[in-house]
Structure formats: C-alpha cells, structure tokens
Amino acid sequence: MANDGGNGKRPGQGTGLTSSHFRKIAKNGVGDPDNAYVHGMEFFEGRLYCGMTRNSFKLLKLFPPIDPPALDPWPVDVPDKVQDLDMQGQIWRWTPGEDSWEMAYRSPMIPGKQGEPAPRDLGYRGMKVFQGASDSKPNLYVSTMSTVLRGCAAHVLRSEDGLNFEPASEPGIGNDRISTFRELVSFDGYLYAPPAGEGIQFNSNRTGVLMRSKDPKPGNWEVAGDLGFGDPNNNGIFMMTQANGQLYAGTFNHFEGYQIWTTPPCGDGPLQWRKVIDRGAHRGPLSEIAMGMCEFNGALYVGSSIQNGGYDRTNLVGPGAGEIIRIWPDDSWDLLVGMPRDTPDGMKYPLSGLGPGFDNIFAGYTWRMCEHDGWLYVTTFDWSVFLQYAHRPSPTSRRLLNGIGFDQLTEVGGGFEMWRTKDGVNWMPVTLNGMDNPYNYGGRTMVSTPEGLALGSANPFGGPSPAKFASRWEYHQNPDGGTEVFIGNAEKEAYELPAPKAAETEVESKAQDKGCDIAITGATGYIGKHLLPRLLDRGYRVRVLVMPGTETDLVRRDEVEVVTGGLEDTDALAALVKDARVVLHMAARLAGTCSVPDLRRTNVQGTHDLLRACDGSETLERVVFSSSVAVYQNQFNEKEWPIHESHALRVDGGHDLADYGMSKIAGENLVRHYAKRGSYEHAILRFALVYGIGDPLFDPIVRDRAPNPSFGKGQQGEQHRQFVYVDDAVEAILRTCFEAGAKDGTFNVAGPDTVTYATVGRLTRIAIGNATHDDHTPDQTRIWGRYMRQYEIGNAKAHLGFTPSVNVFEGVRRLVEAAQKDGALPDPGHASRTMPVPPALAPSEPTVSPRHAVHEAIETASQEPDKLFSAT
Numbered sequence: 001m002a003n004d005g006g007n008g009k010r011p012g013q014g015t016g017l018t019s020s021h022f023r024k025i026a027k028n029g030v031g032d033p034d035n036a037y038v039h040g041m042e043f044f045e046g047r048l049y050c051g052m053t054r055n056s057f058k059l060l061k062l063f064p065p066i067d068p069p070a071l072d073p074w075p076v077d078v079p080d081k082v083q084d085l086d087m088q089g090q091i092w093r094w095t096p097g098e099d100s101w102e103m104a105y106r107s108p109m110i111p112g113k114q115g116e117p118a119p120r121d122l123g124y125r126g127m128k129v130f131q132g133a134s135d136s137k138p139n140l141y142v143s144t145m146s147t148v149l150r151g152c153a154a155h156v157l158r159s160e161d162g163l164n165f166e167p168a169s170e171p172g173i174g175n176d177r178i179s180t181f182r183e184l185v186s187f188d189g190y191l192y193a194p195p196a197g198e199g200i201q202f203n204s205n206r207t208g209v210l211m212r213s214k215d216p217k218p219g220n221w222e223v224a225g226d227l228g229f230g231d232p233n234n235n236g237i238f239m240m241t242q243a244n245g246q247l248y249a250g251t252f253n254h255f256e257g258y259q260i261w262t263t264p265p266c267g268d269g270p271l272q273w274r275k276v277i278d279r280g281a282h283r284g285p286l287s288e289i290a291m292g293m294c295e296f297n298g299a300l301y302v303g304s305s306i307q308n309g310g311y312d313r314t315n316l317v318g319p320g321a322g323e324i325i326r327i328w329p330d331d332s333w334d335l336l337v338g339m340p341r342d343t344p345d346g347m348k349y350p351l352s353g354l355g356p357g358f359d360n361i362f363a364g365y366t367w368r369m370c371e372h373d374g375w376l377y378v379t380t381f382d383w384s385v386f387l388q389y390a391h392r393p394s395p396t397s398r399r400l401l402n403g404i405g406f407d408q409l410t411e412v413g414g415g416f417e418m419w420r421t422k423d424g425v426n427w428m429p430v431t432l433n434g435m436d437n438p439y440n441y442g443g444r445t446m447v448s449t450p451e452g453l454a455l456g457s458a459n460p461f462g463g464p465s466p467a468k469f470a471s472r473w474e475y476h477q478n479p480d481g482g483t484e485v486f487i488g489n490a491e492k493e494a495y496e497l498p499a500p501k502a503a504e505t506e507v508e509s510k511a512q513d514k515g516c517d518i519a520i521t522g523a524t525g526y527i528g529k530h531l532l533p534r535l536l537d538r539g540y541r542v543r544v545l546v547m548p549g550t551e552t553d554l555v556r557r558d559e560v561e562v563v564t565g566g567l568e569d570t571d572a573l574a575a576l577v578k579d580a581r582v583v584l585h586m587a588a589r590l591a592g593t594c595s596v597p598d599l600r601r602t603n604v605q606g607t608h609d610l611l612r613a614c615d616g617s618e619t620l621e622r623v624v625f626s627s628s629v630a631v632y633q634n635q636f637n638e639k640e641w642p643i644h645e646s647h648a649l650r651v652d653g654g655h656d657l658a659d660y661g662m663s664k665i666a667g668e669n670l671v672r673h674y675a676k677r678g679s680y681e682h683a684i685l686r687f688a689l690v691y692g693i694g695d696p697l698f699d700p701i702v703r704d705r706a707p708n709p710s711f712g713k714g715q716q717g718e719q720h721r722q723f724v725y726v727d728d729a730v731e732a733i734l735r736t737c738f739e740a741g742a743k744d745g746t747f748n749v750a751g752p753d754t755v756t757y758a759t760v761g762r763l764t765r766i767a768i769g770n771a772t773h774d775d776h777t778p779d780q781t782r783i784w785g786r787y788m789r790q791y792e793i794g795n796a797k798a799h800l801g802f803t804p805s806v807n808v809f810e811g812v813r814r815l816v817e818a819a820q821k822d823g824a825l826p827d828p829g830h831a832s833r834t835m836p837v838p839p840a841l842a843p844s845e846p847t848v849s850p851r852h853a854v855h856e857a858i859e860t861a862s863q864e865p866d867k868l869f870s871a872t
Contacts, residue, residue, distance in 0.1 A: 069308075143157075626685055749793070
C-alpha cells in the first residue's frame with residue numbers, strides 16, 4: 001500500500017490520471033544533468049525526497065559487461081577515467097507549498113581502496129518511513145548503492161530531520177561484497193533490507209542473505225531467510241512488499257524465471273517462507289526478474305523484467321518484454337498482461353488481451369507499481385531511443401525503423417510508458433512517450449503523496465549527447481537530458497484559461513457592458529455543450545446563435561446571451577458578432593443529412609455571410625473556424641500517413657465525405673480572405689472525428705454493436721483511424737481562441753493514437769465480461785499499429801501547446817463505464833475474481849511484420865463513423 005509518510009493521505013476522488021494531470025516539477029536532474037535516476041522516493045514530514053544516482057550510462061561505458069551493447073556513438077560523452085566523474089550520490093527534497101527544491105544530502109568522500117578518495121554512496125536506491133524501537137518518531141531510512149571496488153559496501157542510512165543522515169548498519173550489514181540494497185520494506189514491526197548486488201553487479205547477488213531489524217538505529221540486524229531461499233539458481237531477492245497481511249519476496253533467476261515467496265507474520269520467531277510462484281509464472285527465463293510488486297484490491301500484482309533493459313546478454317536471456325500477474329491470498333493467480341500459455345494451474349490467457357510490454361516489444365521492464373486514489377499505476381522501461389545508435393537491432397526493430405522511421409517511432413512511443421487500471425483487467429495508458437520526452441526511458445519510481453502521484457524518471461542522457469549532422473555525429477548539450485520529476489493531480493486542468501480582459505478605461509468599461517468576449521455558432525452541438533461550461537466557469541461573457549426552437553438545448557442558458565436565427569439571417573449574424581472579441585464558428589451541416597445544395601448553402605454561404613457581418617468591427621481580434629480532416633485528398637491511404645496541414649486538399653466531390661470536405665475547403669478560404677481584408681487574426685482547426693459519452697455516432701457503436709463478437713471482424717475492421725476525444729477537442733478550441741501562437745494558423749486536431757474497430761470491439765467485450773477466445777489472445781499487429789498516425793498534430797503541439805491526453809483505451813472505457821452506469825451494458829465486477837477463458841493452444845512469443853496498406857473504399861460495416869468529421 002502507498003505510504004503517506006505519517007502526514008495523512010488526501011482522500012482521493014478516484015479520478016484516474018491522464019498525462020495532462022501531471023506537472024513537471026523538476027527537469028535536467030534538478031539542475032544537475034548528471035543526476036540520471038530518481039531511485040528512492042518517499043514523502044516524509046511534508047516534503048518529497050528523491051534519491052539520485054549519477055552518471056549511470058557513463059559508468060556502463062567505463063565498466064562494460066561481458067557483452068556490452070553495440071552502440072556507436074555512445075549515447076553520452078564519457079571521460080577517460082571514472083575519477084573525472086562526480087559520482088557522489090545526492091538526496092534532493094521538494095517542498096510543495098513553496099514549490100522549491102534543495103539538496104538535502106550529498107554522499108561523503110571516504111578513503112578509497114586504490115589510494116584515492118572515493119564516494120561512499122553512488123546513489124540511494126530505496127527509501128522507507130519507519131519507526132524502530134529506539135526511534136522517538138518515524139524516521140526516513142535510505143538504502144544506498146556503493147562501489148566495493150573503490151570505496152566500501154552499501155549501507156542503510158537513517159535520518160530524523162531529512163537533512164542529517166547517519167549509517168544504521170555496518171557496511172554491507174556484515175557482508176563486504178554487497179554493492180546495493182534495493183527496496184526497504186516494513187512488515188510486522190521489522191525493517192527488511194534485501195541485498196540486490198555485489199561487486200560491480202547491481203542486480204545480481206549470490207552471497208547476500210535477506211536481513212531485517214526491529215531497531216536499526218543501533219545497527220541491530222538479523223538474518224531473515226536462507227540464501228536464495230535455498231535455491232542456488234536464485235541470484236538473490238530483487239523485490240519485496242507486503243500484501244494481504246503477508247510478506248512477499250520476488251527473486252532474480254535467469255535459469256528458470258523468477259520465484260515468488262511469502263511468509264505470514266511470525267513475530268520474533270523464524271519466518272515461514274513458502275514458494276507460491278515458480279519459473280516466472282511458467283513463462284521461464286523471459287520472466288527473469290520479479291521487478292514490480294504492489295498490493296491492490298486484495299491481491300498482489302507482480303511485474304516481470306529481464307535485466308539490462310530487456311536483453312540479458314550476460315546470461316543469454318531475451319530480448320523480451322515484461323508481463324504482469326496477480327496473486328490472490330489463496331495462492332491462485334491470473335495472467336493479466338503477457339503471452340497465453342499452458343501451466344500446471346491450467347491454461348492462462350492475459351485477461352486484458354494485452355501482450356508482453358503492453359504490446360510494446362521495447363518495454364524490457366515492468367518497472368514500478370503504485371496505488372493512488374483507487375487506481376494501480378504501472379511504469380515501464382523503453383529502450384527504443386537507443387535505436388538511433390544501435391548497430392545490430394533485432395529484425396523486428398529494423399522493420400519498424402524502415403517502415404515508420406526513427407523520428408516518428410520515438411515521438412509516438414519513445415520513452416517509458418505508464419498504464420493504470422482499477423480492476424486489473426481493463427488498462428489505460430497515461431503516457432506512451434515518457435511524458436513527451438523520449439530520453440525519459442524509464443518510469444523509475446512512484447509514490448502516492450498528499451499532493452498527488454509523484455513520479456521520477458530514469459534519464460541518463462544528461463550533458464553532451466550525440467547529434468546527427470549530415471554524415472557525422474557531434475556531441476552537444478542535450479536539453480532533455482537528466483532525470484525529471486512529476487506530480488500528478490486530478491484537480492489540475494489540462495488547460496487553464498486566461499482571465500477575461502479587464503477594462504482599463506471608462507470607455508472600454510461601457511463597451512464591455514454592451515459587448516461580449518466570444519461569439520459562438522454551433523453552441524447547441526455536441527462540442528458546444530462541453531465547451532460552454534469551461535468558458536462560463538472562467539467568467540467569460542458569451543453570446544451564442546441558436547436556431548429557433550433549440551434554445552432549450554443550450555447548457556446553462558441563463559448565463560449566456562442568446563441570439564435566435566440561422567446562418568442565413570443577416571440581422572441575427574450582425575447581432576451575434578457586435579462588439580465581440582473572438583468569433584468561434586462551429587455550425588455546419590453534415591454530408592448525408594441534406595442535399596448538396598443545402599450543404600453548400602449552410603457551410604459555404606453561411607460562413608460567407610457570417611464573415612461579412614464581421615466587416616468593420618473595431619473589437620474583433622480573431623475568428624476561429626471549425627474545419628475537418630475531410631478536406632484532405634487520399635486521407636485513408638496509409639502510404640500517405642501521417643497527413644500534415646500542407647497535405648494536398650480535395651479537388652472534387654462526388655460522395656458524402658468528399659462533398660462535405662469541399663464545403664470546408666471553401667469555408668477555410670473565405671476565412672483567410674476576410675481576415676486579411678479585415679485586419680483581424682484567424683485560426684483554422686481541422687478536426688478528426690470527435691467522440692465521447694453521448695456523441696451521436698461512436699457512443700451508439702460501443703453500446704449497441706461492439707458487444708457483438710462479430711463486430712470488427714474482417715479487413716475493414718482492421719483499418720486504423722485517428723479520432724479525438726471531446727475533452728481534447730474542447731481544449732484545442734480554447735487554446736486556439738486565446739493563445740498567441742494560434743495567429744493565422746491551420747491545425748490538425750486529432751487524438752494521441754489510432755484505433756481499429758476490431759480494437760473497439762475487443763476493449764468493449766473484455767470490459768463487459770463478454771470476451772471471446774480471440775479477445776484474450778494478444779493482437780500481434782499492435783506491435784506495428786501502435787506507432788501509426790493518420791494525422792500529424794505537431795503543429796498544434798508547437799504553436800498551441802496542445803497535446804491530446806485521452807487515448808482510445810481511455811476513451812472507449814469512459815463510454816463503456818457510462819453505459820454500464822445506465823444499465824445499457826453489463827458490469828462483471830472485474831475487481832474480484834475473473835471468469836475463466838476457454839482453453840486453446842498457446843501462441844508462441846510474438847513476431848511482427850509490417851501491415852499491408854488498407855483499401856481506400858469506405859464500407860458501411862466499419863466506416864460509418866468516417867461520415868462524421870464535423871466538430872458539431
């Protein structure tokens with residue numbers, strides 16, 4: 001369980017975090033790019049403590065393993081000898097109210113074994129708030145990483161005030177070969193310190209036994225178990241935690257896969273260890289290490305890994321991605337994320353339908369797990385950023401690079417991933433690209449705090465890194481290098497609107513009384529209903545145009561000024577835009593809902609009349625026009641993806657989508673023309689399909705069609721489409737209305753990922769307990785498809801600061817949960833036991849080949865949503 005550091009955890013609202021809820025509170029190693037990892041992290045007496053390990057990738061170059069990674073150039077500039085590096089580990093602390101950082105502690109230098117001073121601590125790998133028998137109050141205990149070749153063995157440190165740290169053990173707790181203790185765990189009144197490394201190895205330990213202490217202050221430690229639990233194949237204990245009133249320990253075993261051992265509370269007597277999971281949950285060495293462990297909803301969750309980033313060259317294990325299993329108090333277990341296989345406990349399928357690494361071949365670690373506000377969060381390690389330097393990538397990696405290119409691969413999926421779940425079965429990504437930094441290759445540590453979910457990254461790219469110039473590489477300072485720290489809080493708005501402009505003179509004040517901040521057409525549409533509350537909550541004066549008889553469709557009608565009329569009503573248009581500062585034009589007719597002449601009359605002539613009404617305005621600053629990706633030629637041809645704003649536009653109509661796109665092209669041209677003539681700014685938003693709870697098309701598909709096992713089957717169901725969730729669409733509009741970077745720009749607005757209708761069906765059926773055998777078998781094409789993008793949104797990111805945060809896993813799940821709440825879809829209650837999956841032959845570990853180009857034809861069975869490209 002998450003520790004509150006003795007300060008009392010803020011009651012959670014149970015709102016799952018998206019990437020937009022996270023705020024970066026430190027970058028570039030808290031100002032020192034040599035700080036590569038936040039290893040230990042804990043909230044103690046109102047402050048967040050972060051134990052830093054320094055220059056990790058430089059050390060790898062200076063002290064290479066038997067088979068070092070084939071990287072050229074090396075990802076960081078490395079001096080000739082280790083003495084030229086500042087390797088003194090640091091502990092930093094963040095004070096929330098002041099939003100400030102200070103270095104709380106720095107490792108001392110000690111006389112070195114080689115005649116030169118050496119740092120005692122290279123880093124601080126674990127932290128735990130614990131009160132021993134001799135402690136007057138809870139203290140902060142810290143486990144260290146040390147080099148036994150230059151300095152001394154590792155320690156456990158203790159601090160009463162977070163500034164003064166003293167050893168609470170002798171070096172190595174009596175074993176001078178111990179280079180690091182990993183996680184510190186409290187259980188049944190004892191503090192446990194598992195030795196995780198020896199010599200220059202920081203993951204493997206064959207000589208150290210598990211130690212525990214009821215009173216660490218004077219250094220009273222005792223043995224808590226046999227070496228490797230009596231199995232010589234275990235390379236030590238890698239991770240420990242408590243769950244369901246028991247203590248659990250996971251091992252590192254490259255011969256057969258990790259083991260999980262448990263013991264009940266035994267007081268001061270000997271512990272009663274017994275093995276509950278063997279052979280990497282029967283996956284074998286590809287689940288080499290039990291690296292992530294966390295109690296959640298009455299079960300123990302365990303994530304697997306392969307050391308050295310997913311490819312243990314020393315022991316010839318891998319490459320492979322991590323899995324997740326769930327262990328119940330009665331020792332039964334479920335496979336949640338991974339590969340189906342036959343086991344002594346029967347056939348096991350991943351209940352989520354997701355393969356190893358959440359369908360990411362680069363996710364070598366399932367690194368950390370943490371419960372926060374009723375959700376379980378999991379982070380990974382992703383090594384794809386190294387592909388730019390790799391000289392012997394795997395065949396699959398090479399195909400991905402050749403097919404989509406390094407830049408797109410890292411922009412979309414470079415950097416660690418974070419996923420969350422509230423039932424262990426339905427998972428949603430929080431970030432797929434290291435919080436928009438591919439050099440954040442690991443989500444190294446998390447802790448639940450009263451301020452939100454704290455997250456520290458592994459980013460060893462501080463200092464000069466290689467940059468490609470023509471045919472050569474040169475080392476330049478990496479602006480994104482060094483560890484980063486984030487705080488995730490669901491109360492944080494994705495975009496905080498600026499305050500309305502205040503009148504500076506009496507004349508302006510009188511003008512404001514008669515005018516409005518923003519005039520809107522299409523306010524009764526789907527997006528408008530989500531947009532209006534955001535503007536009104538911030539205090540903006542809003543005027544809207546509504547068709548006669550639709551006034552009751554307005555949300556918060558009494559708070560807006562209403563003008564009744566249509567786009568053909570010139571008097572109504574004049575009244576709408578009078579003294580307005582921003583005009584937002586969203587009203588449009590959709591192809592297929594009217595004749596082509598009516599379509600043009602509304603979308604083209606109506607836009608023309610609105611812009612004419614703006615002529616001569618002395619207050620108008622910007623017109624924002626809602627367009628569509630339907631303007632693009634060959635938008636369904638994967639060979640032309642991702643489509644940028646400069647992509648070729650349609651040249652003729654002939655069917656519903658094309659006719660609609662042509663009307664939007666005409667509207668865009670009118671906006672540009674009148675804005676230039678009227679000396680006001682303009683901005684054009686080209687929306688992909690906007691969906692969300694209660695939308696007129698996608699929501700009914702999830703409720704009515706996706707539960708059918710046949711939904712999404714066939715070639716059309718496998719075609720990728722990039723939609724945008726309504727919350728993200730609203731954020732894009734708000735940014736375009738108020739951000740300076742929107743001036744005279746054209747922007748694609750689409751979600752962060754693509755989806756197939758087959759995936760929509762799979763996610764829906766798993767969520768409602770109606771999954772088929774195929775739904776629980778990982779979709780190996782996602783290894784390729786997860787990097788596909790139909791529309792490039794980099795322009796909106798660069799100029800508007802817009803980054804969509806609601807991915808299709810999250811979006812579909814919101815629709816499903818709303819339908820379950822309404823009683824329209826069943827809710828199986830996945831948080832308890834899950835129902836069995838029909839047996840079948842287990843597939844082998846995944847391979848991948850590039851997807852074939854999709855057909856351009858739009859067929860009714862799976863392409864109906866492509867008709868709805870309007871923002872309203």
